[in-house]
Amino acid sequence: MKFIGRDVLSAKDFTREEVDYIIQKAQDIAADIAQPTPRYRDILKGKVLAALFFEPSTRTRLSFETAMLKLGGGVTGFASSEVSSIRKGETLADTIRTVSSYADVLVMRHDKEGAQRLAAQNASIPVINAGSGAGEHPTQAMLDLLTIKAELGKIDGLTIGLVGDLKYGRTVHSLAYFLSQYDVNLYFISPTTLAMQNRVLESLTMKRVKFKQTNVLQKTIPELDVLYMTRIQKERFVDTEEFQRVKSAFVLTAEDLVNAREKMIVLHPLPRVDEINPNVDSTKHARYFQQVRYGLYLRMALLALILGGLK
Amino acid sequence: MKFIGRDVLSAKDFTREEVDYIIQKAQDIAADIAQPTPRYRDILKGKVLAALFFEPSTRTRLSFETAMLKLGGGVTGFASSEVSSIRKGETLADTIRTVSSYADVLVMRHDKEGAQRLAAQNASIPVINAGSGAGEHPTQAMLDLLTIKAELGKIDGLTIGLVGDLKYGRTVHSLAYFLSQYDVNLYFISPTTLAMQNRVLESLTMKRVKFKQTNVLQKTIPELDVLYMTRIQKERFVDTEEFQRVKSAFVLTAEDLVNAREKMIVLHPLPRVDEINPNVDSTKHARYFQQVRYGLYLRMALLALILGGLK
Amino acid sequence: MKFIGRDVLSAKDFTREEVDYIIQKAQDIAADIAQPTPRYRDILKGKVLAALFFEPSTRTRLSFETAMLKLGGGVTGFASSEVSSIRKGETLADTIRTVSSYADVLVMRHDKEGAQRLAAQNASIPVINAGSGAGEHPTQAMLDLLTIKAELGKIDGLTIGLVGDLKYGRTVHSLAYFLSQYDVNLYFISPTTLAMQNRVLESLTMKRVKFKQTNVLQKTIPELDVLYMTRIQKERFVDTEEFQRVKSAFVLTAEDLVNAREKMIVLHPLPRVDEINPNVDSTKHARYFQQVRYGLYLRMALLALILGGLK
Numbered sequence: 038m039k040f041i042g043r044d045v046l047s048a049k050d051f052t053r054e055e056v057d058y059i060i061q062k063a064q065d066i067a068a069d070i071a072q073p074t075p076r077y078r079d080i081l082k083g084k085v086l087a088a089l090f091f092e093p094s095t096r097t098r099l100s101f102e103t104a105m106l107k108l109g110g111g112v113t114g115f116a117s118s119e120v121s122s123i124r125k126g127e128t129l130a131d132t133i134r135t136v137s138s139y140a141d142v143l144v145m146r147h148d149k150e151g152a153q154r155l156a157a158q159n160a161s162i163p164v165i166n167a168g169s170g171a172g173e174h175p176t177q178a179m180l181d182l183l184t185i186k187a188e189l190g191k192i193d194g195l196t197i198g199l200v201g202d203l204k205y206g207r208t209v210h211s212l213a214y215f216l217s218q219y220d221v222n223l224y225f226i227s228p229t230t231l232a233m234q235n236r237v238l239e240s241l242t243m244k245r246v247k248f249k250q251t252n253v254l255q256k257t258i259p260e261l262d263v264l265y266m267t268r269i270q271k272e273r274f275v276d277t278e279e280f281q282r283v284k285s286a287f288v289l290t291a292e293d294l295v296n297a298r299e300k301m302i303v304l305h306p307l308p309r310v311d312e313i314n315p316n317v318d319s320t321k322h323a324r325y326f327q328q329v330r331y332g333l334y335l336r337m338a339l340l341a342l343i344l345g346g347l348k
Numbered sequence: 349m350k351f352i353g354r355d356v357l358s359a360k361d362f363t364r365e366e367v368d369y370i371i372q373k374a375q376d377i378a379a380d381i382a383q384p385t386p387r388y389r390d391i392l393k394g395k396v397l398a399a400l401f402f403e404p405s406t407r408t409r410l411s412f413e414t415a416m417l418k419l420g421g422g423v424t425g426f427a428s429s430e431v432s433s434i435r436k437g438e439t440l441a442d443t444i445r446t447v448s449s450y451a452d453v454l455v456m457r458h459d460k461e462g463a464q465r466l467a468a469q470n471a472s473i474p475v476i477n478a479g480s481g482a483g484e485h486p487t488q489a490m491l492d493l494l495t496i497k498a499e500l501g502k503i504d505g506l507t508i509g510l511v512g513d514l515k516y517g518r519t520v521h522s523l524a525y526f527l528s529q530y531d532v533n534l535y536f537i538s539p540t541t542l543a544m545q546n547r548v549l550e551s552l553t554m555k556r557v558k559f560k561q562t563n564v565l566q567k568t569i570p571e572l573d574v575l576y577m578t579r580i581q582k583e584r585f586v587d588t589e590e591f592q593r594v595k596s597a598f599v600l601t602a603e604d605l606v607n608a609r610e611k612m613i614v615l616h617p618l619p620r621v622d623e624i625n626p627n628v629d630s631t632k633h634a635r636y637f638q639q640v641r642y643g644l645y646l647r648m649a650l651l652a653l654i655l656g657g658l659k
Numbered sequence: 660m661k662f663i664g665r666d667v668l669s670a671k672d673f674t675r676e677e678v679d680y681i682i683q684k685a686q687d688i689a690a691d692i693a694q695p696t697p698r699y700r701d702i703l704k705g706k707v708l709a710a711l712f713f714e715p716s717t718r719t720r721l722s723f724e725t726a727m728l729k730l731g732g733g734v735t736g737f738a739s740s741e742v743s744s745i746r747k748g749e750t751l752a753d754t755i756r757t758v759s760s761y762a763d764v765l766v767m768r769h770d771k772e773g774a775q776r777l778a779a780q781n782a783s784i785p786v787i788n789a790g791s792g793a794g795e796h797p798t799q800a801m802l803d804l805l806t807i808k809a810e811l812g813k814i815d816g817l818t819i820g821l822v823g824d825l826k827y828g829r830t831v832h833s834l835a836y837f838l839s840q841y842d843v844n845l846y847f848i849s850p851t852t853l854a855m856q857n858r859v860l861e862s863l864t865m866k867r868v869k870f871k872q873t874n875v876l877q878k879t880i881p882e883l884d885v886l887y888m889t890r891i892q893k894e895r896f897v898d899t900e901e902f903q904r905v906k907s908a909f910v911l912t913a914e915d916l917v918n919a920r921e922k923m924i925v926l927h928p929l930p931r932v933d934e935i936n937p938n939v940d941s942t943k944h945a946r947y948f949q950q951v952r953y954g955l956y957l958r959m960a961l962l963a964l965i966l967g968g969l970k
Binding site for chain 1: 731
Binding site: 386389406407409410411413414415417418420423427618619620621637638640641643644 | 733753754757760
């Protein structure tokens with residue numbers, strides 16, 4: 038396994054062994070960071086992360102920046118394309134060549150799928166995909182795996198339900214690719230019009246992953262060890278009434294969890310709008326805010342590995 | 349006195365002993381920072397401040413960020429809500445829970461009074477109020493006290509005039525609360541329509557603070573040891589003519605200072621627009637730019653105390 | 660030579676000896692930064708750079724920020740005037756006095772020529788001009804010199820062509836001022852309506868610099884050791900047809916380089932739009948992306964010298 042200098046563009050670029058190794062390192066860092074003087078806090082001293090967010094994102098940007106800072110590195114970049122000079126008409130390739138001439142790693146969000154791959158082709162430094170249109174969001178999916186592993190002790194053998202907009206949801210695409218390397222049962226729970234993309238289903242079939250598709254959330258809950266909720270966006274619907282009807286069928290409340298398995302956990306990539314009722318927050322199943330914390334550890338591990346901070 | 353992990357939401361949350369202690373620490377830091385190798389410059393290494401400015405503010409944000417950096421900590425956050433992903437419809441409570449999952453301290457400005465208290469209820473880390481609508485701005489008021497103490501050697505026994513928009517001015521609210529713990533004489537000098545809020549006056553009366561209200565600035569100046577100017581905003585007036593008339597009565601010029609006490613100091617939370625004529629800048633009374641520097645020391649002391657950087 | 664505390668406002672403020680010294684230090688830093696543990700990576704610890712970009716600029720801002728971070732310093736500031744509180748009506752002088760009360764160096768871009776000089780008059784800390792309207796951009800020109808020196812081994816004796824909008828191009832103004840201190844032959848190659856400003860030409864004449872003016876690019880190329888391309892902006896033309904005609908005469912393609920000298924190098928301050936065809940990128944002459952990297956070293960050297968990080 039070689040991580041130094043490596044791009045993180047798609048979940049498909051990583052083997053199970055690599056993902057397991059990253060998760061292990063993230064757990065080491067989680068233990069270390071709790072110490073009064075963390076061993077890792079200076080390992081990226083002198084390195085600079087450039088956060089290029091062509092599309093704004095508070096949580097992902099702040100999570101990466103905090104991860105870099107807590108390893109002793111520095112951070113520069115922009116929070117939205119409006120405050121950059123992109124408007125001057127430069128190509129993306131040129132912007133990337135420029136920034137990669139002084140920074141040490143690029144973390145990039147873009148509304149166009151494929152933008153990160155184009156960036157990686159032009160960059161002399163590693164590029165990390167921090168969300169690409171309706172494409173992928175591999176570090177979110179890695180932190181989802183870390184959360185499952187840390188909270189349930191394993192990934193193999195679990196039944197995992199992915200809920201919501203499976204067609205355009207980049208997080209669930211990346212997560213499904215990763216999970217296809219484990220021995221899991223998957224449920225894809227979505228409105229029919231927002232079902233999981235065929236390219237993902239085909240990839241799962243090829244890898245002989247067991248999955249079912251359904252548009253009924255409540256009835257499926259008792260089967261699950263992990264319930265992964267996502268948002269359904271209004272923009273996906275032509276008809277507002279149709280949106281309201283569909284959306285309300287994929288809302289989770291505390292009442293829906295009465296028949297859930299004892300140790301079942303509810304995850305969500307956040308932000309949530311109203312697909313998880315706040316009364317779920319205080320149930321024993323809610324883990325979506327812990328998930329954010331695991332995200333910090335995961336990104337610290339990934340940055341440390343890619344930039345050579347860990348042996 | 350316990351500072352570690354503490355929120356800074358309102359001037360009312362601090363005793364005089366605590367404020368005096370913070371001021372003392374700020375003065376220690378001011379002395380230390382002048383050294384070639386400051387003792388404090390690494391004490392917050394590995395810690396990260398998240399600056400959440402839902403309302404833009406150059407001076408307060410940069411002051412907090414600089415304070416954190418000069419103690420060895422790191423900084424992340426957003427400078428205005430437009431460049432964050434708040435628009436996705438997430439509740440403030442969720443945003444706060446998320447950010448507090450990776451940062452170590454939150455510094456927050458918001459146009460709604462009460463937003464910081466809501467944040468503190470949802471945060472697992474300390475929250476510092478960096479200005480809340482027409483509510484409070486406690487760290488500004490702390491740095492005002494530090495400036496008075498450092499420049500005049502004491503706070504007890506002084507006569508202090510607060511001038512301008514006392515109704516909506518969050519800085520003067522916080523300052524009045526703090527001053528109510530000292531043995532001072534207060535003058536509230538404002539247009540009648542922008543007089544100090546009753547809730548503040550009642551709090552002062554309860555604490556037996558001596559105060560007078562007036563709408564005449566020039567005549568009051570000779571009585572004062574500290575003249576604290578603030579801005580009167582056009583938005584507060586329905587009638588533009590009324591605004592012009594009122595405003596011009598609360599403008600300070602060098603000529604107004606001829607009968608001022610020898611050591612009287614003029615302060616202002618800044619930015620000023622035209623309520624202090626630039627000809628005041630070169631008088632011996634002007635201290636509003638030194639005040640900015642004291643702000644750095646005050647915020648360094650506060651961050652160090654809250655994050656456990658000082659014993 | 661004294662650098663500590665010094666402003667960098669105009670190329671005219673520096674002697675040749677000073678520029679050569681800065682270039683030498685930049686080359687030292689370039690060698691040092693390639694080491695596993697760079698000697699310079701902590702020399703600005705505890706210092707804070709405030710980047711005040713009243714006009715957005717990705718490349719210059721990120722370059723300065725990265726330079727500061729790689730020397731161990733911290734960074735604060737704003738990326739565009741929209742996310743600052745400038746709108747509150749404060750004067751530029753007050754903003755500068757405020758920020759210079761806590762930061763250690765100001766890096767400033769502004770759309771008004773003269774803004775940086777005004778800033779320097781009001782700042783208690785050094786001010787670096789990071790681009791001022793159609794005025795100057797001295798650190799860009801310094802990095803251009805460093806690139807020429809590092810790539811060709813010398814500056815004296817070279818024939819250098821500056822191409823494009825020489826009237827409004829701030830970069831070429833600063834570069835021409837610097838080059839006037841060396842023994843060079845200059846070609847100013849531009850549309851007649853965008854010819855080099857008289858104030859610059861007069862300054863060159865006074866210093867007895869050999870220069871020629873022409874509006875023909877292709878024919879001049881075989882004469883050159885350095886071809887410095889810049890952008891021609893549509894906004895400069897009343898007539899769109901005229902713009903199209905003019906622009907296409909100042910576009911560089913790989914074919915134009917067949918008669919170029921063996922070691923001739925093509926530079927560009929970037930961003931380019933279409934004045935350099937991408938087919939030039941893979942020729943042996945292209946150096947515009949290396950130029951970006953030299954910019955990092957140059958700014959590291961300058962910050963280190965000004966803030967006293969180097970003896």
